[in-house]
Amino acid sequence: MRGWIRRSLLVLMVMTIGISQAVAADPPTPTTPEELVSKEYQVKAAFLFNFLKFVEWPDSAFADADAPITIGMLGAEPFGSMLDRIIAGERIQGRRIAIRRADTTEALTGCHLVFLSKFEARRTAELLSAFGSEPVLTVSGVDDFCAAGGIIQFTIEAGKVRFLVNATRAQAIGLKISSQLLSVGKQFPPAKSENRR
Amino acid sequence: MNWLANLPIRRRLTLLILVTCSTVLLIACAALAVFEILDFRHAAVRDATVLADILAENTHAALSFDDANAARKVLRSLQAEPNVALARVFKANGDAFTDFADTGHSGSLPLTPAADGHRFSTDWLDVYRPITFQGARIGTIFLRIDLRGMYERLTVFAIMALVVLLGSMALALVLSSRLQRPISEPILALARTARAVAEQRDYTVRAPKLEAANELGMLTDAFNHMLAQIAKHADDLAATNAELEQFAYIASHDLKEPLRMVTQYMGIVERQLGPTLTPKHQRFIAYAVEGAMRMQTLINDLLAFTRTSHLQEHHQPVELNQVVTEVLTTFQDSIHQAKATVQTGPLPVVAGERTKLAIVFQNLIGNALKFQAQDRQPVIDISAERAGDDWNISITDNGIGIDRQHHEQIFAVFQRLHGRDEYPGNGMGLAICRKIIEQHHGALTVESEVGRGSRFVLRLPAVMRVSPPPADPETAITAIASASATATATADSVPPTRPGSLA
CATH class of the missing domain: 1.10.287 (Helix Hairpins)
Known part of the structure; x- marks a missing residue:
């Protein structure tokens, strides 16, 4: 029953995003909505993996030197096997990458990056209360995710996937975010100098 | 290279120093230039590689998150680099990601990345460097360095080197013309002294x-x-x-x-x-x-x-035609008696002592009349011909001749080939003749064959060295030794004239 609702929601999402993407696409290519959605999530999956390269966790976040960097997925997620294919065989700072999918925040304890899909927007508060003060990179496409205390929020700008970075919050919880990531993503809260540019 | 061998020693020394200096300088300049060019290329490659790597480092996030704007911002920093003409970042799949083109530089950007490394062309250096991040290759960066500015600097350097080279050579010329003096001056002085001694x-x-x-x-x-x-x-x-x-x-x-x-x-x-x-x-x-x-x-x-031995050498022009005519007059009876024929060609004017030359002709004509063959009428021929700087005056007879082995012996003192009864004489004649001719800077030789006749040849210099007779015989030697007033004249202008012929 719950799965059916999720699936129908997903279809709705796919359609809305697909239309917006198709309007903004430059140059416009004749692609089906499914392909467009699939492309957006493909990009997001790659971004998730790439975030790991620009973030440094405190040593205490790992059980030992061989412990993998773990990506947690809370509830429903749109990537399917895409992310699994991206991380397969990859190593970052010598560590393997693992994915853990769970429906409860407890089950995601020890994850280094936790992703919350838009379908699970209502669980934002739950997620942030569980990991908001831990050195966990919280990433979501949910609106105002950064305002709520999340670290990285996906946005769509001119039909392209972009992101906001809450550097102040990240620093507070002991995550070191590379300045290069900050130069590519938008700062949250937006600095005045940034606006002037 | 003959002109070099004939070059005066002073010029040759200067040339030697100049050639040495310029060769050394040229080699040094060439070595420096080669080193400079190699170093310049090496430095250009190193600088471009470092620059490309720094840029690559800064494009990691832009490439990772497909943010061409961020990458463009990175490349924009190249505006501060005057030598970078073009730059392009390629994605891992070879697509162009972002570009930089300096204003004022023409040239097209490559569409696809070439192999990593560097390539020199006439005016620029192309560098391709990989962009790797976390062990994975995420793209390629291309830089084109304009070398013209640096080549201009090299040209200025070459011109400077040339100016320095020319200046050094000019300095070397001045220095060498001064420094070679201590060597060349004494040699020149020696040469002058030797010439003075030889001439005077x-x-x-x-x-x-x-x-x-x-x-x-x-x-x-x-x-x-x-x-x-x-x-x-x-x-x-x-x-x-x-x-x-x-x-x-x-x-x-x-x-x-x-x-x-x-x-x-x-x-x-x-x-x-x-x-x-x-x-x-x-x-x-x-x-x-x-x-x-x-x-x-x-x-x-x-x-x-012994009188001919006297070194008194005061030569005057002597008309040999006259001398021979006078000598033949003294032999008039003998010639008549022997029914001899004497032919005289035109004879030149030579420098010498008339009396002594008369003795020579007296002896030689006398010999020609004396040593006659019994079976034929004597024929004596006196003639002259020019041979280079000399006159060859021959006295030829058809007499008994002289065996080849005696050709030198006859000129020695008291040497006689025949018994006194056969031919009178004391063996002094030819010795005196040779001595006189030698005093005249000439030579007396004989060509002869037994039974055919003899030919005595007087070689006398055609160039006349006439000296005035010394005032006092006692000072003759010193006067000759310092005969600075030695006059020379050539006998070329004096054509031989035929003396009165006698038969």
Whole structure:
């Protein structure tokens, strides 16, 4: 029953995003909505993996030197096997990458990056209360995710996937975010100098 | 390279120093230029690689998150680099990601990345560097460095080097023309002294004394020492000669006196005892008188020989036609008696002593008349021909001839080839002739074949060296030694003229 609702929601999402993407696409290519959605999530999956390269966790976040960097997925997620294919065989700072999918925040304890899909927007508060003060990179496409205390929020700008970075919050919880990531993503809260540019 | 060998020593030394200097400088400049170019290329590659790597480092996030704007911002920093003309970042799949093109630089960006590394072309350097992040290749960066500015600097450097080279050579020229003097001056002084000695026969000249204790100083000292030795030997020789001649002259005179007594008293004996003497004793007295007479002739010839030894050398132009005509006049009877034919060609004017040259012709024509073959009429030919700087004057006869093995022997004193009964003579004639001709800087030779005849050739220089006779015979030697007033004239303008012919 719950799965059916999720699936129908997903279809709705796919359609809305697909239309917006198709309007903004430059140059416009004749692609089906499914392909467009699939492309957006493909990009997001790659971004998730790439975030790991620009973030440094405190040593205490790992059980030992061989412990993998773990990506947690809370509830429903749109990537399917895409992310699994991206991380397969990859190593970052010598560590393997693992994915853990769970429906409860407890089950995601020890994850280094936790992703919350838009379908699970209502669980934002739950997620942030569980990991908001831990050195966990919280990433979501949910609106105002950064305002709520999340670290990285996906946005769509001119039909392209972009992101906001809450550097102040990240620093507070002991995550070191590379300045290069900050130069590519938008700062949250937006600095005045940034606006002037 | 003959001109080099003939170059004056001063120029040659200067040239030597210049060539050495410029060669060394050129090699140094060339080596420096090669090093500079290699270093410049090496530095250009190194700088471009470092720059590309720094840029690559800063495009990691832009490439990772597909943010061309962020990458463009990174590349925009290249505006501060005046030599970077073009730059492009490629994605891992080879698609162009972001570009940079400096204003004022033309040239098209590559569409796809070439292999990593660097490539030089005429005006620029292309560099391709991989962009790797976390062990994965995420793209390629391309930079094009404009080398023209640097080449201009190299050109300026080359021009500077050329200017320095020319300046150095000019300096080397000035320095070498000064520095070579201590070497060239003494050699030139020696050469001048040697020429003065050779031309003026003045052995009192000395090369300027050198204070240098090196080979040049030694050479100059040795040269001066040699000159002193030669001068001393010349003086000694002259003194000895004078003494000898004096002795011979006196001895000859003193020898004549007893001979005269023998002849006179033999005459008295013959006159007073004439009728009482047996024919045998009369013959003995005749032999004694004849011997004494012969002795007297011998002494006269010896006197003549010693007189020719005198170094008195005051040569005047001598008309050989005249001389020969006079000599032939004295032989008029003998020529008539032998029914001989004498032909004389035109003879030149030569420099010499007339009386001595007359003695030579006297002897040679006399010999030609004397040594006649029994079976044919004597024919004597006197002629001259020019041979380079010399005159060859030949006296040819068709007489008995001389065996080749005696060709030199005949010119020695007291050498006779025939018995006195066969041909009269005392063996002094040709010796005197040769001596006289040698005093005239010439040579006397013979060409002859037994039974065919003889040809005596007088070689005399055609260039005349006429000197005025010394005022006082005592000072003759010194006067000649310092004969600076030696006049020279050529006999070219004096054509030989034919003397009156006698038959």
